[in-house]
Amino acid sequence: MTNPDKKSEPDENHQYRNQLLRRMSADDLALLEPHMRRCDLPLRMMLVTPNVPIEAVYFIEQGIGSVVARTTSGHEAEVGFIGFEGMTGSSLVMGDDRAAHACFVQLEGQAIRIEAGPFNAVLEASATLRLFLLRFVNSLQTQTGCTALVNARLKLEERLARWLLMCDDRVPGESLAITHEFLAIMLGVRRPGVTVALQLLEGRALIRSRRGEIVIRDRAGLEELANGSYGEAEAEYVRLIGEFGAA
Template sequence: MSDPRPYRNELLRRMMPDDLALIEPYMTRRNLPLRAMLVTPDTPIEAVHFMEHGIAAVIARTASGHGAEVGFIGFEGMTGASLVMGDDRAAHACSMLFEGEAIRIDAVHFNAALAASPTLRLYLLRFVNYMQTQTGCTALANAQLKLEERLARWLLMCDDRLPDERMAITHEFLASMLGVRRPGVTITLQLLEGRSLIRSRRGEVIIRDRAGLIELANGSYGEAEAEYARLIGDIGAAQA
């Protein structure tokens, strides 16, 4: 790796050189297919993944198996952040929502780097703080907003992390992520398409009017994104 910052992942791009040097020898690039499990609940975390492409979703599930998305991780972040907080496992699953690529570091070497460098842990705790804000915004949206507002926010968050406006996703999968029934998602997609905000095809959603989606999101999009910029930095440069 001759380029000192050969990464798309924002955490790696902004990491202090000395901290980066601690983990670089243990980095491996991995292709991650759709639904690849990165974190299994209540099981020791084997590795962290600094996302380069694609989106991983944090999924909370009830005892009966019903689940909903409670967090998004794209090229701005990492999986397995419980290790940063001194725990070896997480309460929620994390799996690939859109296929992609990540830089993997096994937990043993990652923990050793955290122990060797207080600045590395403090830096990555900023990301943990951001994720708590994102999760709080999701909880508020789920509790207070209409489905069309929640869907607008969800699509915007995908758009932030994907290379173009096309998203290969089914109505059924959208319903499972939002924790609602499929017919509601179908009707809501039709509503957004009728407003020329998106184009919905079989197994694909295309964003046509991002500004319109932001308006429809009714204030639910933007707070977490602003917190990331405050804590870590603007992610716009990596999208260029």
């Protein structure tokens, strides 16, 4: 699907897999490139530490970062989901130097890292870059709102179906390296509940669940099970930035 409202140049920066880098203007990319460094994203690496100055932004090329909220009593749940369609540290785009929630690597991969100082300097030098990246921030806020709604109103198996679809959008192939324990944190539930939900999906031949691995077998069936919870945030990203999907 094409996006007639998109103001950036469509997908011309082919040396990058990150969709923001691919779609930003050539002039804005040229301002960022001297400060870019490729880096690995090992599992559980902290990308943003809550309530401390953001050190760097990461334009994810492969892998997934989770934005996780945590109460003072230690309860955690995922509130944001970032893959190769986006970037971490978006508070800098909005003029702040820190974020309220943590962001860490959920599925390992690689990214383009830019230190916060040079990134802020480029934002000050280019109004078009800030406006373009604010489109991504807007789409991420839509995703967060959808997550709040489904967490409050939907059954666990429906929420799990949505989560797996979001992973499938961002991860090549059909296999996801993820544990029941980590899923429980992401969905904000107890581990036994995740096990039961996975068994339900497996019983319907939607997935195959192994130790530390989930294989998606029927994406259309997952979309049906998600009960309308998947698609709104994705459509908003397409409207604002452009289409994306795992290669």
